Amino acid sequence: xxxxxxxxxxxxxxxxxxxxxxxxxxxxxxxxxxxxxxxxxxxxxxxxxxxxxxxxxxxxxxxxxxxxxxxxxxxxxxxxxxxxxxxxxxxxxxxxxxxxxxxxxxxxxxxxxxxxxxxxxxxxxxxxxxxxxxxxxxxxxxxxxxxxxxxxxxxxxxxxxxxxxxxxxxxxxxxxxxxxxxxxxxxxxxxxxxxxxxxxxxxxxxxxxxxxxxxxxxxxxxxxxxxxxxxxxxxxxxxxxxxxxxxxxxxxxxxxxxxxxxxxxxxxxxxxxxxxxxxxxxxxxxxxxxxxxxxxxxxxxxxxxxxxxxxxxxxxxxxxxxxxxxxxxxxxxxxxxxxxxxxxxxxxxxxxxxxxxxxxxxxxxxxxxxxxxxxxxxxxxxxxxxxxxxxxxxxxxxxxxxxxxxxx
Amino acid sequence: xxxxxxxxxxxxxxxxxxxxxxxxxxxxxxxxxxxxxxxxxxxxxxxxxxxxxxxxxxxxxxxxxxxxxxxxxxxxxxxxxxxxxxxxxxxxxxxxxxxxxxxxxxxxxxxxxxxxxxxxxxxxxxxxxxxxxxxxxxxxxxxxxxxxxxxxxxxxxxxxxxxxxxxxxxxxxxxxxxxxxxxxxxxxxxxxxxxxxxxxxxxxxxxxxxxxxxxxxxxxxxxxxxxxxxxxxxxxxxxxxxxxxxxxxxxxxxxxxxxxxxxxxxxxxxxxxxxxxxxxxxxxxxxxxxxxxxxxxxxxxxxxxxxxxxxxxxxxxxxxxxxxxxx
Numbered sequence: 001x002x003x004x005x006x007x008x009x010x011x012x013x014x015x016x017x018x019x020x021x022x023x024x025x026x027x028x029x030x031x032x033x034x035x036x037x038x039x040x041x042x043x044x045x046x047x048x049x050x051x052x053x054x055x056x057x058x059x060x061x062x063x064x065x066x067x068x069x070x071x072x073x074x075x076x077x078x079x080x081x082x083x084x085x086x087x088x089x090x091x092x093x094x095x096x097x098x099x100x101x102x103x104x105x106x107x108x109x110x111x112x113x114x115x116x117x118x119x120x121x122x123x124x125x126x127x128x129x130x131x132x133x134x135x136x137x138x139x140x141x142x143x144x145x146x147x148x149x150x151x152x153x154x155x156x157x158x159x160x161x162x163x164x165x166x167x168x169x170x171x172x173x174x175x176x177x178x179x180x181x182x183x184x185x186x187x188x189x190x191x192x193x194x195x196x197x198x199x200x201x202x203x204x205x206x207x208x209x210x211x212x213x214x215x216x217x218x219x220x221x222x223x224x225x226x227x228x229x230x231x232x233x234x235x236x237x238x239x240x241x242x243x244x245x246x247x248x249x250x251x252x253x254x255x256x257x258x259x260x261x262x263x264x265x266x267x268x269x270x271x272x273x274x275x276x277x278x279x280x281x282x283x284x285x286x287x288x289x290x291x292x293x294x295x296x297x298x299x300x301x302x303x304x305x306x307x308x309x310x311x312x313x314x315x316x317x318x319x320x321x322x323x324x325x326x327x328x329x330x331x332x333x334x335x336x337x338x339x340x341x342x343x344x345x346x347x348x349x350x351x352x353x354x355x356x357x358x359x360x361x362x363x364x365x366x367x368x369x370x371x372x373x374x375x376x377x378x379x380x381x382x383x384x385x386x387x388x389x390x391x392x393x394x395x396x397x398x399x400x401x402x403x404x405x406x407x408x
Numbered sequence: 409x410x411x412x413x414x415x416x417x418x419x420x421x422x423x424x425x426x427x428x429x430x431x432x433x434x435x436x437x438x439x440x441x442x443x444x445x446x447x448x449x450x451x452x453x454x455x456x457x458x459x460x461x462x463x464x465x466x467x468x469x470x471x472x473x474x475x476x477x478x479x480x481x482x483x484x485x486x487x488x489x490x491x492x493x494x495x496x497x498x499x500x501x502x503x504x505x506x507x508x509x510x511x512x513x514x515x516x517x518x519x520x521x522x523x524x525x526x527x528x529x530x531x532x533x534x535x536x537x538x539x540x541x542x543x544x545x546x547x548x549x550x551x552x553x554x555x556x557x558x559x560x561x562x563x564x565x566x567x568x569x570x571x572x573x574x575x576x577x578x579x580x581x582x583x584x585x586x587x588x589x590x591x592x593x594x595x596x597x598x599x600x601x602x603x604x605x606x607x608x609x610x611x612x613x614x615x616x617x618x619x620x621x622x623x624x625x626x627x628x629x630x631x632x633x634x635x636x637x638x639x640x641x642x643x644x645x646x647x648x649x650x651x652x653x654x655x656x657x658x659x660x661x662x663x664x665x666x667x668x669x670x671x672x673x674x675x676x677x678x679x680x681x682x683x684x685x686x687x688x689x690x691x692x693x694x695x696x697x698x699x700x701x702x703x704x705x706x707x708x709x710x711x712x713x714x715x716x717x718x719x720x721x722x723x724x725x726x727x728x729x730x731x732x733x734x735x
Contacts (some may be wrong), residue, residue: 121663121694141735147663147694 001033001055002042003063012060013067014039018050024070031067048072121147129154132200134347135264190283201346205262206382209341210390214398215364216357217372218405219243225406234299240374241331242301244354244401245275248329249294251396258393259326261347262383276325276345277305279312286312287345289325333357333374342379349384352397353377374401412592415585417559418524419448421566422486424596426456429484432570435462436471436488436524445490446526446585468494472501472523476575479521480509484570492527492579493539506575507550521575522566528620528670529719530583534710537582540619540671540702545577546648546680552601553647555579557622559590561645564599572601579647581619588623604651606658610640612733613664616655616681618644621668621720628726637733647677655681656689663694664732668725673701695735700728 001011014032018024030044052069055061118126118133122145126133129150136153138145187195223238230238252259252273260269275293279286288308293301311317327348332340333356342351355375362371376397380390412420426432433456434449440463443450453461464471468489475487489495495502502523509519529538546553554569554576556562562580569576607622608629615625622643629639640658644650659665665685667678678699685697700720702708708718 119694120691124691144735146735 001061001063001065001067010060010062013055013057015057016053017041020050020053023047023049023073044070046070046072118145119147122150125150125154132204132346135262188283194284197345198343201343205344205346207341207344207379208382208385208387208390209377209379210387210394211339211375211377212394212398214374214376214401215362215371216374216401216404218403219401220357220372221406222404230299230302234302236302236306238298238302240333240354240357241277241329242298242305243404244331244352244376244397245277245290245293245301245305245329246298247397247400248275248327248352249273250400251393252327253294254396255389255393257389258350258380258385260349260384261326262349262381263347267384270326272324272326274324274326276328276348277308278328278330279309281312281315286317286322287325287328288312288317288321289323291324327351329354332377338375340377342377344379344381349381350390351379376401409591409593411589412559412563413586414556414559414562414580414588415446415448417563417592418566418580418585420592421563421570422449423452425484425567425570426452426460428596429570431482432484432486433460433462433478434486434488435464435475437464437466437490439463439488444488446582468496468498469501472498472506472521475521475523476501476506476509476519479506479519479575480517484520484522486522486524486570489523489525491533491537491582492525492541493536495523495525495541498523499544502545502551502575502577503548507548509550510574511550518573519575520573522569522572522578523575524566524578524580526580526582526585528581528583529708529715530620532710532712532715533582533708534715535707538708538715540669542579542647543671543676546650546677548648550574551648552576553579554601554645555581555618555647556599556645557581557584557619557643558588560592561599561605561643563592564597565601565645567596567598568601571598576601579619583620584623599645602646602649602651604654605643605645606640606654607643608639608641610638610662612638612662613640613666613729614655614658614662615639615641615666615668615725615729616644616658617641617668618647618677619670621670621725624720624722624725625668627722628729631722631726632729632733635730637730639729639733644677650680650684652684652688655684659685659689660692663692664735665693665697666725666728666732667697667699667701668720668728669699669701670719671702672704673699674704676701695732698728698732700725 011033014034016031017029018031024030024044024047026045026047027043029041031042033040033042048070050068051071054069055067061067122133125147131150131153133145136145136149137143138149140146140149223240223243227238256269257267259273260267272292273294274289274291276287276289279288288311290296290301290304290308296304308317308321311321325345325348328345328351330340330342330351330353332342332353336356338355338358340353340355342353344351353376355377357372357374359370360373361368362373364371376394378390378394422434434452438445439449440453440458440461443452449461471487471489475485478485489498506519506521509517527540531537542553542555545551552569552572552574554565556565566578569578608626610629615629617625622641625641629641632639640662642654642658667681669677671677678701682697682699685693702718702720705718708715
């Protein structure tokens with residue numbers, strides 16, 4: 001009901017000029033209204049279809065109250081809009097957080113490049129409560145995470161990573177004055193970041209672990225046979241790492257839930273298979289990511305891995321290179337390890353290591369033979385994966401590794 | 409408790425102070441026989457005499473300049489500028505002289521002067537009777553500025569201003585003169601300069617405002633409460649000194665700040681309030697600071713549509729509050 005005079009506080013609906021179901025153009029007369037001073041035709045502020053008459057002819061309603069509902073045809077709005085006095089502006093309808101793909105946010109890095117922005121208040125609360133914001137969904141405009149959302153999450157007993165008391169005490173013990181001969185090493189930003197990441201992982205992700213032994217004798221022979229031609233053709237060495245990545249990708253296609261992430265009230269199974277490759281550089285560990293690794297051929301993977309390793313060694317990796325990994329492969333065997341208990345990189349659900357290939361006496365067809373054996377280890381997020389899926393995944397990796405032979 | 413309009417409260421403050429303190433006198437255009445263009449000083453000439461209710465020529469620089477001299481000499485002048493739009497000729501006397509007296513005399517002299525003037529739009533005052541001038545003065549150290557919006561604050565702050573040892577620019581929003589009524593205590597009371605008022609307690613966002621806009625903001629907040637948004641409204645009451653603590657406490661609590669003033673946006677009071685919040689409460693903010701202000705045009709127009717387009721309405725303030733709450 002519009003305000004037809006300065007002191008007017010209510011109006012009476014005289015006559016409806018349109019009935020329910022009629023279309024009405026913008027500014028077309030919609031109804032007649034009478035006040036104690038004046039009678040007027042009221043034009044429609046919107047174009048659309050009159051879907052409901054709220055104030056019937058002869059009723060008196062206060063200024064500002066709804067008189068009818070019009071389904072606007074201009075936009076795609078599925079909900080009917082209410083008739084408002086022409087001078088007031090429509091309140092914007094907040095977007096439902098469900099539709100704004102928590103998928104994107106829960107696995108995206110917290111950089112501005114991804115379009116996810118956390119307000120100063122949100123960051124402060126996250127620090128105070130030691131939260132990983134990537135797992136939270138928001139009710140702010142466009143699905144934005146608000147301070148209230150964070151507080152509500154904390155209040156409902158959400159994920160709070162508190163360091164166990166032992167870890168608190170250790171730094172105190174280490175701070176005890178260094179003795180003669182001890183060296184004190186400054187903690188670099190990188191080491192600090194790695195440390196925080198590791199603590200977060202170990203205190204929030206329940207790790208479980210499994211190991212399989214793969215008989216890669218055939219693979220070793222196959223590689224021996226192929227490696228010269230590969231180098232000549234592709235310009236890079238054929239190492240075992242890209243081969244393992246191919247097998248891991250194949251197994252992930254079979255068991256997609258290993259390529260997932262825990263998001264509190266749901267598990268997000270990632271469509272893209274972005275394999276993080278652990279690379280050792282002097283200051284520590286970096287994990288550049290091969291995006292859509294399953295779409296690359298063996299030579300493509302080999303080249304991409306070499307490229308990333310070179311960039312890592314040259315300290316030229318970008319944030320883009322290191323973000324949005326969905327699973328990690330670590331070549332711990334390169335340094336002689338035969339079993340490792342790797343730490344999962346949040347928000348991923350698994351990490352795989354390829355251990356050293358060692359010649360061992362092995363039982364084949366009830367006889368002893370010397371075979372090349374490579375252990376493959378898997379740490380898994382036990383919230384996302386149970387032993388059976390994890391084991392079957394590992395078996396799949398093992399079987400793929402064992403299909404290679406000198407003849408294939 | 410009496411229920412009075414802002415206009416009656418201004419009158420009563422001056423009347424009671426003139427009765428209490430013989431040094432207090434009024435000078436300005438049409439304050440004598442005419443009793444002020446809004447009839448605020450009607451009857452004062454008859455009661456207090458020609459030496460205490462002085463009609464001046466149409467000469468604002470002199471109105472203030474003479475008052476400065478009287479104040480330094482020990483009087484308590486209330487200099488009236490008939491409409492804030494006419495204050496510009498007096499700018500030098502206010503800023504170059506009155507505001508600097510204490511400082512330049514190392515405290516040897518003070519200037520206990522009150523400059524009262526009606527400001528703001530809403531009465532179809534157009535180019536020469538609608539301006540807001542606080543932004544031109546609030547930058548100046550040595551000057552105090554009051555901008556009450558309610559009868560109790562108008563009376564209490566004017567009493568404080570008259571009793572203050574230093575020059576006070578007392579801004580009365582002309583639209584509130586008759587529109588706003590409220591309860592005012594009987595007897596002698598004052599409201600401290602430099603203290604804001606929490607006009608409405610809330611949790612979801614803070615609206616920081618003054619003048620007529622305080623009433624629109626409260627109206628918008630009441631409407632928003634029916635939609636589940638609980639807004640806090642802070643009425644600054646004094647522009648200088650500004651109550652930083654109340655502003656910061658409120659924004660720390662609600663994490664969202666909306667500044668509303670009728671005055672043009674660029675360089676208005678909102679700019680300083682934003683800077684204070686950003687400097688001292690950045691990590692409490694959950695959304696960018698927002699301002700709803702008059703547009704950056706020289707004046708509001710005479711046509712009703714132009715005046716309405718200039719002055720923030722409670723709908724426009726409410727829309728901004730809604731958006732901020734949903735951010």
